[in-house]
Amino acid sequence: MRKQGKRFTSKGLVLFLKTNNLGIRRLGLAVSSKVGGAVKRNRIKRLLRESFRLNKDAFPPSTDIFISVKQGFNPGCYREVEKELQGLGFRD
Numbered sequence: 280m281r282k283q284g285k286r287f288t289s290k291g292l293v294l295f296l297k298t299n300n301l302g303i304r305r306l307g308l309a310v311s312s313k314v315g316g317a318v319k320r321n322r323i324k325r326l327l328r329e330s331f332r333l334n335k336d337a338f339p340p341s342t343d344i345f346i347s348v349k350q351g352f353n354p355g356c357y358r359e360v361e362k363e364l365q366g367l368g369f370r371d
Contacts, residue, residue: 284343287367291352294367295345296338304338306331307345314348323348326360334364 284297299305308327310320327346331338338344354360 284345289363289366291349291354291363292367293347293349294364295343295347297343297345298339299341299343302341304335304340305343307343309345309347311348311350313350314352319353323352323354323360326354326357329357330360330364334361 284295287294287296306328308324310323312320314320314323327348331344352363354363
């Protein structure tokens with residue numbers, strides 16, 4: 280998927296988009312152990328899932344969305360994750 284779709288990067292995230300034939304948006308997450316311990320990684324995943332849930336319509340329909348977290352990304356709250364996703368520029 281990462282080689283076939285469109286790629287968008289920001290300071291802390293890499294987003295890949297690829298169209299699918301399912302008619303739904305699907306989310307995939309990758310948070311390496313280099314980002315931090317299990318508690319930190321799971322918190323980041325929860326924040327990303329919540330942002331996806333609340334902003335589903337901002338993503339293109341019938342798309343697989345894969346988000347990879349870069350080392351050093353340490354969001355303190357939901358707003359920081361949302362700001363990072365908005366900075367990717369895929370909504371244009």
